[in-house]
Amino acid sequence: MTQVNLTDRRPVEAAPARKDRCPVVRLVPAVDDGPAPPRLADLLLGPGRGVLDVLAAPHGIDGPLGGVTLWDPLAGRPCGRDDLLLVAAPSAGTALAGQAVAEAARGGACAVVLKGVEDVAAVRDRARRAGVTVLVAADRVCWDDLCVLARSLVPAARLGQRPAAPAPDLSPLAEATAAAVGGPVEIVDAELRTLAHAGLGHPVDPLRERSVLDRRAPAAAREWFTGSGAAQLLLRTRTAQQVLFPGAVPRTMAPVVVRDAVAGYVIAAEGGGPLCDTAPDVLTEAAAVVAARMAGAPDPATPGPGDLADELLRGALTGTGSLDALGGPGGWTLVALRPAGDRPDPGPAPSAGACVRMVFPGAALTRTDGATVVLLPGRRGRDAAQRDAETVRNRLSALHGVRFVACVSDRVDPGHDADDDIAALAGPLCRAASVLAGRGRPSVASLSDLRPWAVLAELGEIARDRPGLFDGALDASLEHDPDRRAEVLASLLAWFDAGRDVSEAARRLRVHRNTLRYRLQRIEARSGISLDDPVQRFTVELQVRLLALGAG
Structure with missing residues (x-):
């Protein structure tokens, strides 16, 4: 088996293949000074966001991700340590899921990935007792795409992209790639429509100028690209190749391969001089990142699985979450929102989480006790927290067409007990929001100001019984x-x-x-x-x- 070093992309001699294990794609760089190995959290909060859902995470999701193994239960071969164990079956019955969890526990896998889990409660209980993280993949995502998502992590880190907080567009990736190769860069789809571009001051030729201004390559260039055989060469080789468009400076193009088809290209043109020697490798790595984002993008018409941050928040609210797995933003603020007055609860809105994350990247949103609860990352003082809560309140009010009120917690600092602190805050915060909703004014208040009424509300719950x-x-x-x-x-x-x-x-x-x-x-x-x-x-x-x- 040949192992590919993702740090310098040169084939290296691998150790003799073990006959007792399945084929595996290793992600850990083979050189000592390479980038740090990716974490499972990098996959779930980055390219896997909206694709993978957490079923059980008894030890959090911060462990290293060492490789990807397609597991065959009939072969009886163990998985590798820190591997992502993909149970490549259309559905996972209780027996099959149990086998996979047991194999992951024996081999020290970082997580098991299943589809179509039949008995969620039974699998979750088995995973928690075994201390194994279990993920559920969306039905629409094929197993090959999951491998692409995982393999994109090391190139993303090398190009300055943080998998845990992917950019909403590809512009930062284009800028990082342009800086690395020493020439202007375009990211285009399969029809050569421009998705992102970066010049960084490099000279541009007429072809790139027209492509950027028109958001698509000129018709003559598109016809030459397909008629000359260049497109077929990139599909066949799946590696970066030099392409000589007529009347243009030389270009190096790397295909973006998704679901065994070319979904786009990362293109670097020679600017004031030739591209750097490592340009083909850099472009190939950038194409892997783009492929992961394309493969991981949820279908807007199809509701996907819950966002991981939302799932962790939902776990934190019951005291079982792993808040530290979300990274280290330096602190958290919890906000509970309810409709003001006696307005009916509008219920959950599928786009509410995305609506909040447009302003506060990395935020989590869930519902508990009839309230909408939002977890905002980052350090903020009392005044800043209330301003941010007002922003969230305004956005959800506009989304639902109902005026909300918001109750804001004090800052929760990161640490071992952070998830317990969040769990302890959730109940009083929701009760205080209920009190504030009954009053209707003010629209935003802090938990410290409303805590006496939150205590009364809790006593009221006892008194009702x-x-x-x-x-x-x-x-x-x-x-x-x-x-x-x-x-x-x-x-x-x-x-x-x-x-x-x-x-x-x-x-x-x-x-x-x-x-x-x-x-x-x-x-x-x-x-x-x-x-x-x-x-x-x-x-x-x-x-x-x-x-x-x-x-x-």
Whole structure:
């Protein structure tokens, strides 16, 4: 078996092939000073985003990705350590999935990739007990494409691209490639339509000028490209080749191969002089990155699997996630959003995550307890956090056509307990957002400001299951005069909110202060409560506030 060193692209002599293992594509560079081996997180958060979904990750997703093995359960051959084990079957029954998990545990695979899992709960339980990460691939993605996605990681790192945060377009990749080869670069599709370009000050010839201005190569150049045999040569060799368009400076073109077909090209033209000696290798590596992005791009008309960051957030909210696997942005802020007032919950919107990530790359979005919860990466102070939460609120309000309110947490710093901190914040944050939604104003508030009401909301949840907590003199008074129930509760609540200032409370109720004073005296007389007694007053206030939240 010949091994290809992705650092310098030269064939190197491999160790004698082991007869006890399946064919494998190694990703780790063979030289000591090469780029660091890619991580599984680089694949999942980068080119595999929207293609691979996490079923179980008991140890997170930060382990090294050493290779890709197509596994045949009938051959009985073990996988290699740190390999991505692809179970190349259209569906994975419980028995087959169990075999794959056991093989991954024995061989130390970084993850198992399945399709069509029949019993999700059983496979997840088996994977967690074995300590094996299990991923599910989208049905629309073929196994060859998954190999392309994985193989693109080392070239991407060499070209300055961060797989964990892919650019929304190919322009940064074009710029990095142009700088590496020493000439202007274009990235085009199979019909020579321009997808991205970068000149970086290099001289350009008329062919490139027309291609950039018209967003496509001239018709004469397209006809020559197909008629001369150059396109067929690139398809046959699948390597970078020099192409001499008539009346243009020499070009080196690398084909972008997706699903066994050429989906585009990465083209470098000679600028002020010849391209660098390593230009063919650089262009080939850039083509691998473009192929991965094309193969990994979800079909806009078909909802794909959940985004990995969303899945990790969903796990973090139950205390089982691995937040550190998302990388080290220096901190996180959690935002919970609900529709204001009594507006109905619009439910999840498939484009909500993409809508938020357009402004905050790397953000995660999920739903829990009827609230939309967003995890924003990066360090931000209190004011910046509220401004960013307002941005998220405005975007989701426009998307759903419903006014949202947002409750913002304090910053969560990265560390071993980060996912536990997020899990501890999620419940109070959603309750505080619910309180804020009932008030309607302000639109954005911090959890620290709303925490007392979040505590009350949690007590209200307990009280709903224990109605006996509302038994007592106040309850008897309300039952005695049901027609005045709303008036009694409103009067007491206004009095407590005003710090027991009768004049201020009467102003808020828009009644005369003597009227409010009379109401309070009547409540004391009918219930036998003394509002001057601190303990009785505390009990009554707690009951009133819980009743105002709808707990009883």
